[in-house]
Amino acid sequence: MIVPGESRLTAGYWAAARRGVILLQRCATCAAVLHPPAPVCPGGSDHELSWFEASGRGRLASFTSVEHAAHAAVRDRLPYLVALVDLDEGPRFICNLEGATPAELTPGARVVVRPGRAAGGLELPVAVLADDPPPS
Amino acid sequence: MTGALVVGVGESAYSRGTDRSEWELAVEAVSRALADAGLAASDVDGLVRYSYDEVDEAMLSRSLRLRLRYYSQTGYGGLGAPAVIGHAAAAIASGLARVVVCYRSLNGWSRTRYGRAERTLGAADGSRSGDLTASGDRAPSGAFAGPYGLLSPGQVMALWAREYQWKAGLTDAQLAGALGRVAIDQRQYASANHRAIMRDRPLDLSGYLAGRMISSPLRLFDLALESDGAAAVVVAAPSVAAALSRPGVRVLAATAGLFPYAESVSVYGELRNGPQYRRVGAELLRAAGVKPADIVAAMIYDATTISVLLGLEAYGFHEPFTSWRAVTAHGIGPASPLPVNTSGGHLSEAYVHGMNLLTEAVRQCRGESASQVSRLGPVLVSSGPSAVVLAP
Numbered sequence: 001m002i003v004p005g006e007s008r009l010t011a012g013y014w015a016a017a018r019r020g021v022i023l024l025q026r027c028a029t030c031a032a033v034l035h036p037p038a039p040v041c042p043g044g045s046d047h048e049l050s051w052f053e054a055s056g057r058g059r060l061a062s063f064t065s066v067e068h069a070a071h072a073a074v075r076d077r078l079p080y081l082v083a084l085v086d087l088d089e090g091p092r093f094i095c096n097l098e099g100a101t102p103a104e105l106t107p108g109a110r111v112v113v114r115p116g117r118a119a120g121g122l123e124l125p126v127a128v129l130a131d132d133p134p135p136s
Numbered sequence: 137m138t139g140a141l142v143v144g145v146g147e148s149a150y151s152r153g154t155d156r157s158e159w160e161l162a163v164e165a166v167s168r169a170l171a172d173a174g175l176a177a178s179d180v181d182g183l184v185r186y187s188y189d190e191v192d193e194a195m196l197s198r199s200l201r202l203r204l205r206y207y208s209q210t211g212y213g214g215l216g217a218p219a220v221i222g223h224a225a226a227a228i229a230s231g232l233a234r235v236v237v238c239y240r241s242l243n244g245w246s247r248t249r250y251g252r253a254e255r256t257l258g259a260a261d262g263s264r265s266g267d268l269t270a271s272g273d274r275a276p277s278g279a280f281a282g283p284y285g286l287l288s289p290g291q292v293m294a295l296w297a298r299e300y301q302w303k304a305g306l307t308d309a310q311l312a313g314a315l316g317r318v319a320i321d322q323r324q325y326a327s328a329n330h331r332a333i334m335r336d337r338p339l340d341l342s343g344y345l346a347g348r349m350i351s352s353p354l355r356l357f358d359l360a361l362e363s364d365g366a367a368a369v370v371v372a373a374p375s376v377a378a379a380l381s382r383p384g385v386r387v388l389a390a391t392a393g394l395f396p397y398a399e400s401v402s403v404y405g406e407l408r409n410g411p412q413y414r415r416v417g418a419e420l421l422r423a424a425g426v427k428p429a430d431i432v433a434a435m436i437y438d439a440t441t442i443s444v445l446l447g448l449e450a451y452g453f454h455e456p457f458t459s460w461r462a463v464t465a466h467g468i469g470p471a472s473p474l475p476v477n478t479s480g481g482h483l484s485e486a487y488v489h490g491m492n493l494l495t496e497a498v499r500q501c502r503g504e505s506a507s508q509v510s511r512l513g514p515v516l517v518s519s520g521p522s523a524v525v526l527a528p
Contacts, residue, residue: 002257004279005271014279036273036280036404042396062302062403064294065352070287071253073268082286084295084403092404094281102352107302119285120270126284 002073002120010037012051020115020125022054024089035091056113056125057132058087065102066119073120080119083127085111088135096126110134140225140236141377141384142526144173144370145495150333150486152245154364161366162191162241163199169368174380175235180370182206182233184223186216186489190248191241206233210392212400214437216240217490218517218524222390224371234373240491241366249362250487253277253287275403289439290359292401294351297442299407301353304457311353314460315441316344318476319357319483321469322438326480329506333363334484358441360482367491369498385501386527388514389424391416393521400520408520409449409456416521417451424525426514428452433500433509434474435493437519438481444468447518448476470507478507490519501528 006014016023025034028050030043041047062084069075083097096119097111109129116126146168148161170177177200183193187209197204206227210216220238227233242248248255256277257268270282275292286292301311323339326332339357347356377384393416397405406412421427428451436447448459453474468476479485479496486492497515499505514527 001267002270002283002285003267004283005269006279010279036278062295062299064291064298064354065349066285066291067352068348068350070251070291071257071268072259073257074285074287077285080285082284082291082295084299094275094284094286094403096284118283120268120283122283124283 001122003122009039013037016053017124018122020113020123022056022087022093022113022125023051024054024087024091025049026052033090035093055088057130058085058093058111059134060084060105060107060109060111061086061092063097063102063105077119082119083111085127095124097128098126099128104129138225138229138387138390139374140228140371140387141374142221142369142387142498143372143377143380143384144169144175145368145498146170146172147331147367147488147492147495148365150331150363150365150488152333152361152363154243154246158190158241158243158247158366159195159199161243161364162196162239165241165366165368166196166200166237166239169237169370173370173372175370177201178203179235179376180204180237182224182227182236184208184210184220184236184238186213186220186240187211188213188489189239189241196239206236214439214490215392215400215519215522217437217494217519218390218522219392221371221387221494221524222392225387225390228371228373234376236371237368238371239366239368240489242487242489243364244362244487245364251288251290251359251362253282257282257287275401289401290354291351292403293440293442294354295403296407296446297353297440300442300445300457303407304460306460308353310460310464312345314445314464315358316341317463317467318438318441318444319344321467321472322477322481323484324469325478325507326484329479329485332480332485333361334480354440354442357483360439360487361484363486365486365488367488367495369491369494383528385498388426388525388527389420390524391420391522395521398521408443408446413450413521414452417523420523420525421452424514426525430514431474431516432511432513433478433497434476434516434518435481435497436476437490437493438477438483441483444476451516451518451523470509475507475509478505478509493517497526501526
């Protein structure tokens, strides 16, 4: 199984991720939203970041179908889809995409994350195609 | 103009399989570069290496009896190839050193496979059931990517390629046509280059398309070779270069650019033909005093074919999301408007982490390339936001 290396900064993130929930950081001062997590807001040293639950919704920015394993740990999962999702809150998010074939994936397709089994074997947020309207 | 001149280039043999260590190969490449320059190891007072290199300053100092006054390192792997020249030129311009050797030694076939994830995750020992830990937040293999099986740089570049395809509005066949042209033309250059690992392996479009899909939309021949070898260049002060038998190659400008998420193989920032990358390119060419049309050849870091399209757009040769059309129509070969990676590059010569693009750029400026462009002039070497402009 491929597991994330956790730190004091990211322990809470991973606790939520194992429930299928994405936590993002938002700055109370400048409203910047960060992912991957960072210890400080780039907007200023007096800015304060706090965690919040992402909607889990976004648009498909890119994907790849991995057909050749770069490590023995994922060989029995081939082929698997890795998606780049532009979350509605702003940041980009990497996850697997389930329940669709490459031919069904279109630029900007709406996706939503839910708990699933990641290619490395861990229970994490994974994306599926959604038919919800984009946020106005 | 930086004032520094590249006065020597050298390399070991490039192979897929060697019984020689990276240490031995580094010493050989540096020795050949010094011999090429007409300098002795005792003339060297500076050393610049990649932080990733397994051969460190102490090893080279001992083996070549170097007495150094200056040494430094560049980060982020392949971004280092142009950056080493920037370091060397800065050291020379400030008087900290007069003769600076830059090198990269990488047994990427026999030792550290860049297409594999064992170098970051560790090996999965089939007999044990230990978890593999993906650490840090680097895009391939980091904590936010590795658990999802995004494990190699090539897979990240597959994400770049699909994003490019979608933003350019291309069909799968159109993207393959452009990327295939890069792979085919670089293979053609390799056929003229006795150093190239793939010199006897011609490639056409059907052969390219028959390459197995590694990580869609990238196929086997979209990806750099894994190879063993070392390459080195010697950079010298004008007073040193003036005493040598052959004119040095001028370093017109150099940049080791970095901004948020511009480190190698990230996915979180803008695609590598975006405004911030184009600004790096425009500033570099302005500092060099040249326009894109003045550049006679470009060595664009080709870990994968898509990087060539992105580089052509970042450095101002084409508008974003348009180079695919020109490359499909005219290619990057000897008769194209801008010959690119004229040694075969990482796709077909060898993968020396950009250093072999640098040696080829110097040869183009000297008129010594196996695929020499007809007009001598400025040559660009770029790797993402790091780049250098050399000129005869």
